[in-house]
Amino acid sequence: MNEPQADYDNPWKEALEQYFEAFLALFFPDAHAVIDWNRPTESLDKELQQIVPEAEVGKRLADKLFKVWQLGGEEAWVLVHIEVQSQEESDFAERMYIYHYRCFDRYRKPVISLAVLGDERASWRPSFYGYALGGCELSLRFPVAKLLDYETEWQSLEESTNPFAVMVMAHLKTKATRGVPQERKQWKWSLVRRLFERGYSREDIVRLFRLIDTMMVLPEELQREFKEELSRYQEDSQMPLLSRIELDAKQEGILETRRDDVITILEVRFGEVLPELREVINTLQDVSVLTQLLKQAIAILSIEEFQQLLEQHLAAETE
Incomplete structure (x- = not known):
């Protein structure tokens, strides 16, 4: 049974677009605390493309740039880097600095640079770039969220209603079930069923289902079994939120x-x-x-x- 390649980038990008405040609340509470959430945030994909070098455009599919407002009333920028598939990259911290500076240089606004590391190397935690030479010193220290750390907080993730708790669980179990699609199907079903049980709105259930379904890809036969199991569950529990038409859509x-x-x-x-x-x-x-x-x-x-x-x-x- 051929295993299709998992997709991490697009679900993370879409989740950031839809649940940016929840993302900061879970991973970066210090950044969340300085933003005025009563004012609208703005996603700036086109502006990010102008900052990212052409050679990096495809590699940075999940990166996002947002315009926000500080509690003091000033405009600021939040630059989110997502490393979801790669192993250790020797130049990651340097790239964080380059993007940070380019963003500041272009817009002359305060920049918050954040990194989410979804790789499988526990010891890889780049959070600083800098050098000193001839009396001149330059540095950037940036917060990092390491998804592997959440494996020890699984119960907290299950109890949370933060949409990004779902993303973390889906990400970790997609990684853990590489090469064992039957086990992935079981975890996928467990996460989807939890959407119905945690009191999410219909809109959030449909949206989060799509993100899980995109990330936790299954061979065609197992995906068909998964859909049938979901349909039976909805019928038995009288929770008809996702019709076959919606699943196909x-x-x-x-x-x-x-x-x-x-x-x-x-x-x-x-x-x-x-x-x-x-x-x-x-x-x-x-x-x-x-x-x-x-x-x-x-x-x-x-x-x-x-x-x-x-x-x-x-x-x-x-x-």
Whole structure:
């Protein structure tokens, strides 16, 4: 049974977009405490793309930049870096400093830089960049949330109604069940069932279900079993919140998002994407194939090379 590749970036990015205050409340309470939450926050994806070097655009899919207001009435910026799949990166702290400075240099506003580390190396905890030379000293110290630390706080996560507690549990169990899809299905079902039992609103149940479903990908057969189990649960408990139509719509939404991501990366790297190539990408129905193509779009050297890889994927599907 082939295991599709898990998607961490897109669920984290969407969760940040929808639950930014809850994110800070769980991971970075000091930052949460200085923001005036009675005033609207603004997500600044386009502005972030102007800060991030072109070579880093694809790698930084889950990063987010927000405009917020301090309690004192002044404007500020919150720059969130998410490292969700990689292992140790020797230049991570330096990159944190570079993005921080570019953000300040461009907008001349106070910047809060935050990092979430979702990797599997417990000892990797970069939180400082600096140097001193000839009497000149430069430094940046930034808060870090290490998701592995929450493994020892599992009961607190289960009892929490913070949406990001769900994200942490889904992330950790997706990592822990790599190569054991049957166990992943069991954890996925446990987390989804908890959405119904924790008193979330219908809107939050539907939204968080989509994030879990996107991250904790299953082989087609197990995903079908999962949907059937969910349908039976809703019927037995008389909680018809997610219809089969909605479940299918969520899957289509995942596909559409992934197709858009592939096209966007190609546009950023190579300019205009021909309509014929767009049409082929928009016909793809396998999330794992699209996720693989997204990673390849980041690394390839030319649009022609991408077309060759796409043809290989299409040929493999017909075999």
